[in-house]
Amino acid sequence: MKKIFYSLLLIFCVITTSFAQEVFTVNGLCIAAPxxxxxDEFVSFIDTEIATAGINTLILxxxxxxxxxxxxxxxxxNPLSKEQVKQLVAVCQKHNIQLIPQVNLLGHQSWASTLNKLLAVYPEFDETPHVxxxxxxxxxxxxxLYCKSYCPLHPEVHAVVFDLVDEILEVFEANAFHAGMDEVFYIADEKCPRCMGKDPAQLYAGEITKISDHLDEQNAKLWIWGDRLIDASNSGIGMWEASMNNTWRAIDMIPTSVIIADWHYEKAIPTPAYFSLKGFDVVACSWRKPEVARDQVAMMHSLQNNSTPEMKSSLLGVMHTVWSPADKFMAAYKSFKEADQESESDVACFKAMTKAVAALEKK
Known part of the structure; x- marks a missing residue:
């Protein structure tokens, strides 16, 4: 009987110690769906590499x-089938990885010389059809023109995009959804019959709120990128990682239940503290520079240690973002050598982030 008791006690101590060592709520990866x-290769990659690297949140x-x-x-x-998505769901559930699907809403409805599917099929939704x-x-x-946007005030657009949101949530068995919402340069266009003359901040906030309210009905959380909620001028951050078209004022108009993925790729700018003070849960995001990833890990840990309990709970952690296709990232990962660990690449940056988190968890 004593042996059973001490065995159970040992298991309890191991489990509680494991929980105590977790530094961040989110240790994430964002990448294109395969x-x-x-x-099959991507499922194996999650199973053997992503999970063992300590990733607990995967945005596809x-x-x-x-x-x-x-x-x-x-x-x-040649899109993914339901059966293939279920393979992804199963491997993430096996490793207790939260799987979050992303569909770009509002902005990023085109890329370079390619019009994305929504506006190609429904050109009437285009905010700037004259471009x-x-x-x-x-x-x-x-x-x-950087990327096209759909018109957030078009009376039929949400019936279409919410069909996608609902279906993708169901098939991914997800309790969160990433809507993108980054780099929105076309908004409140002066030639749009519905949006002209309106406040970009109110339009942007209205779209976030509409999406968030829709997700609330399904007990799902909304994630977005944070760049449009930062004042580019006063911060000096610039037009890419922050807003110069006044959408930044929307931060005081949207639900604080929205989770912010705060990306900065050249340096670890401490804007997570800003989002936390505004009441939002926030994740710091890296891309290609290993030193930035390490600095973001250290920054988030320092912010946690020097915050009130209320702020600390909103500083969720870190996430690496990959902007190449999944197959290219996997190939680069397999061919990666230790000599490349300080190179400017998404694999080097990912490894730097996960190693920095692991080092903190060992302390």
């Missing part, structure tokens, strides 16, 4: 790479 031919950028049944007209060519997609894209350009 192509159909790469699903799905967009139109799924065989939607509610809106089959919005499927990309043509060029055959050869260059930045900067006379139209200020």
């Amino acid at each position: 192509k159909t031919n790469d699903v 950028r799905v967009d139109f790479n799924y065989a939607y049944e509610s809106r089959p007209e919005l499927r990309d060519d 043509a997609i060029p055959e050869e894209y260059e930045w900067p350009n006379d139209d200020g």
